[in-house]
Amino acid sequence: MMRHSALLEVDNLSVRFKTSQGVLTAVDGVNFKLDKGETLGIVGESGSGKTVLATSLIGLLPNSATVTARDIRFGGERLMNLSNREWRRIRGRRIGMVFQDPSTALNPLRTIAAQIDEAISIHNGNMTSREIRHRSIELLESVGVLNASAKAHEYPHQWSGGMKQRAIIAMALSNSPELLIADEPTTALDVTIQTQVLDLLRTIQKERSIAMIFISHSLGVVGSIATHVGVMYSGKIVECGLSSDVLLRPSHPYTKALVDCYPEVANVGRRLKTIEGLPPRNFGETQGCRFRERCALGRDKSQCLETDPELRVQINGRSVACHMSGVTS
Amino acid sequence: MSSQVATTNRLTVNNLSFKFRTRNEFTLRDISLNVSTGETLGVVGESGCGKSTLLRLLVGLLTPTSGTVSFSGNQLDSARTRARRAEKPAVQLVHQDPFASLNPRMSIRQIIEAPLRVNHLDTSRPRIAEILDMVGLSRSVLRERPAQLSGGQRQRVAIARAISLQPEVLLLDEPVSALDVSVQAQVVNLLTDLQQSLGFACVFVSHDLAVVAHVAHRIAVMYLGRFMEVGSTRAVLAEPAHPYTSALVRAVPSLTGAGPKKGFQSQVVGELSGDQLEVGCNFRDRCWAAIEKCADVSPHLERLSEDWHVACHYPLNR
Numbered sequence: 001m002m003r004h005s006a007l008l009e010v011d012n013l014s015v016r017f018k019t020s021q022g023v024l025t026a027v028d029g030v031n032f033k034l035d036k037g038e039t040l041g042i043v044g045e046s047g048s049g050k051t052v053l054a055t056s057l058i059g060l061l062p063n064s065a066t067v068t069a070r071d072i073r074f075g076g077e078r079l080m081n082l083s084n085r086e087w088r089r090i091r092g093r094r095i096g097m098v099f100q101d102p103s104t105a106l107n108p109l110r111t112i113a114a115q116i117d118e119a120i121s122i123h124n125g126n127m128t129s130r131e132i133r134h135r136s137i138e139l140l141e142s143v144g145v146l147n148a149s150a151k152a153h154e155y156p157h158q159w160s161g162g163m164k165q166r167a168i169i170a171m172a173l174s175n176s177p178e179l180l181i182a183d184e185p186t187t188a189l190d191v192t193i194q195t196q197v198l199d200l201l202r203t204i205q206k207e208r209s210i211a212m213i214f215i216s217h218s219l220g221v222v223g224s225i226a227t228h229v230g231v232m233y234s235g236k237i238v239e240c241g242l243s244s245d246v247l248l249r250p251s252h253p254y255t256k257a258l259v260d261c262y263p264e265v266a267n268v269g270r271r272l273k274t275i276e277g278l279p280p281r282n283f284g285e286t287q288g289c290r291f292r293e294r295c296a297l298g299r300d301k302s303q304c305l306e307t308d309p310e311l312r313v314q315i316n317g318r319s320v321a322c323h324m325s326g327v328t329s
Numbered sequence: 330m331s332s333q334v335a336t337t338n339r340l341t342v343n344n345l346s347f348k349f350r351t352r353n354e355f356t357l358r359d360i361s362l363n364v365s366t367g368e369t370l371g372v373v374g375e376s377g378c379g380k381s382t383l384l385r386l387l388v389g390l391l392t393p394t395s396g397t398v399s400f401s402g403n404q405l406d407s408a409r410t411r412a413r414r415a416e417k418p419a420v421q422l423v424h425q426d427p428f429a430s431l432n433p434r435m436s437i438r439q440i441i442e443a444p445l446r447v448n449h450l451d452t453s454r455p456r457i458a459e460i461l462d463m464v465g466l467s468r469s470v471l472r473e474r475p476a477q478l479s480g481g482q483r484q485r486v487a488i489a490r491a492i493s494l495q496p497e498v499l500l501l502d503e504p505v506s507a508l509d510v511s512v513q514a515q516v517v518n519l520l521t522d523l524q525q526s527l528g529f530a531c532v533f534v535s536h537d538l539a540v541v542a543h544v545a546h547r548i549a550v551m552y553l554g555r556f557m558e559v560g561s562t563r564a565v566l567a568e569p570a571h572p573y574t575s576a577l578v579r580a581v582p583s584l585t586g587a588g589p590k591k592g593f594q595s596q597v598v599g600e601l602s603g604d605q606l607e608v609g610c611n612f613r614d615r616c617w618a619a620i621e622k623c624a625d626v627s628p629h630l631e632r633l634s635e636d637w638h639v640a641c642h643y644p645l646n647r
Contacts (some may be wrong), residue, residue, distance in 0.1 A: 044581060046480075046509050100472055127500075153620075160600050161376075190375040190376055190536060191581055191603075193600060220582025247584050262510060263543050264583055265581050266585070267542060267567050268543070271518060272517055274515045276515075
């Protein structure tokens with residue numbers, strides 16, 4: 001991930017919301033680079049800022065959000081302070097997005113074909129409606145919809161969850177984006193269907209060599225698709241590196257704890273480990289490491305209380321934000 | 330499965346079938362099971378396979394088309410609904426989504442007291458405190474409303490309500506699937522501890538095979554309203570006999586194989602359809618091992634060993 005002129009370079013990105021309880025920092029100083037053909041998996045608990053991070057990269061945050069960054073570069077363009085018009089030129093064309101719940105992401109009153117047509121026609125004013133429909137059917141076939149030309153005229157409620165998610169993936173791919181953002185794309189699906197959708201995303205990425213940001217709360221799902229993984233806690237990336245590396249040999253105490261409480265089929269009858277407590281909410285200014293109170297290593301270390309650890313590069317391109325990393329537990 | 334009612338059997342189900350009036354095919358077919366004191370049966374399967382319908386039949390929210398449900402030998406009888414309400418319930422159900430199962434306008438105190446009041450049981454402060462202690466909640470939550478609690482706390486409240494009536498059987502419908510992995514582990518451990526101290530029999534319905542592996546002593550794999558494989562969790566998950574079980578086990582994402590899987594293909598093609606096949610094995614259209622016989626003859630649960638039954642003409646590894 002650490003190469004020059006990567007497809008996407010995010011430098012010190014923060015997102016804040018004004019709320020009745022004060023300013024909430026949802027994303028706090030996130031840095032990463034992502035290249036063609038790579039998949040960055042983002043994992044973390046609910047409320048850790050995964051979705052806000054992703055939506056800030058596609059310009060879909062509500063007006064109450066304030067995005068600040070030193071720089072966000074995407075294929076030679078700066079994704080900062082863009083107008084709605086400028087965002088529309090990028091969103092859906094150069095960056096595609098797949099949302100979590102396929103049943104709410106589609107319009108129930110329009111046929112599947114009409115919705116994919118729309119995604120194509122918005123960015124391709126010169127195509128005839130016949131060409132557009134032809135393209136929609138091709139896209140549906142490419143994501144594994146059988147008998148697409150007939151099925152395309154059906155409405156979303158006639159399709160199963162897995163098929164709807166395929167339609168949404170087809171829509172996200174309709175303008176051959178360079179970056180695909182998938183926000184929990186398989187969370188609403190059964191495991192067997194999840195495997196099929198992950199296979200599909202993997203194949204698409206290999207064939208088109210696009211970059212992907214894959215958000216999930218499931219370490220196993222991220223591990224099975226991502227080349228790189230970033231672990232988010234309370235708005236920050238606390239550990240980042242090759243996914244096989246990070247998930248098999250976690251270095252940050254939080255990553256370790258997450259890996260430990262992940263249930264495995266092989267561990268029949270074994271008691272699960274837990275992480276006590278809840279993630280904090282970042283209202284106003286905070287001091288020290290945010291994981292401190294739930295951390296077995298740093299709970300009573302003055303260093304962890306006083307200074308917020310920075311994400312530092314270790315060997316192997318792995319970065320960890322912990323004063324205690326390297327200290328064995 | 331043995332159809333005899335042993336003394337320790339808390340829940341016994343015999344040849345339970347169920348058909349919704351508006352549908353032609355059966356939603357559940359020939360389900361038999363028994364769960365004894367202190368035991369957990371995990372029921373796994375995809376959405377639409379009939380897991381939740383089974384639980385609704387077990388608590389008497391639906392009436393079986395045929396077959397029986399008994400608790401400690403007493404048969405659940407829909408004709409006696411009114412009489413049954415007067416008795417202390419032997420069975421309690423915890424729902425999937427604690428955001429939807431708790432009344433948002435009631436305080437936690439009211440929510441926890443309600444089932445005790447209905448059954449004319451002790452609602453004194455010490456008793457409420459004792460119930461809160463059992464599920465690891467502090468007394469300060471009593472004044473809160475569900476919206477002020479986290480997902481894990483809400484599910485603890487739902488569990489507190491269920492165990493406050495000291496049921497013989499606790500039914501859990503996807504109790505942790507709406508929770509984060511760290512909180513999920515806390516709730517799973519809580520349930521295991523409660524079972525050890527209170528000794529209830531437990532039916533744990535989940536689509537997550539990995540969670541079931543951690544909590545269930547025995548496991549039943551369901552497909553289109555039928556049990557495909559039933560046996561001890563350890564044996565079934567280590568060496569699945571049914572192709573469907575094997576596919577489910579392989580589909581569970583595991584950390585030990587982290588990193589993008591090269592050329593990994595899903596074993597099961599297609600999706601679970603709502604239509605059951607008249608003859609033959611329901612799973613055959615998605616099965617990679619299906620042959621002619623599977624289209625002609627419906628497999629029934631056959632005994633593989635003492636506590637292991639499978640409904641397949643050609644069980645794997647046998």
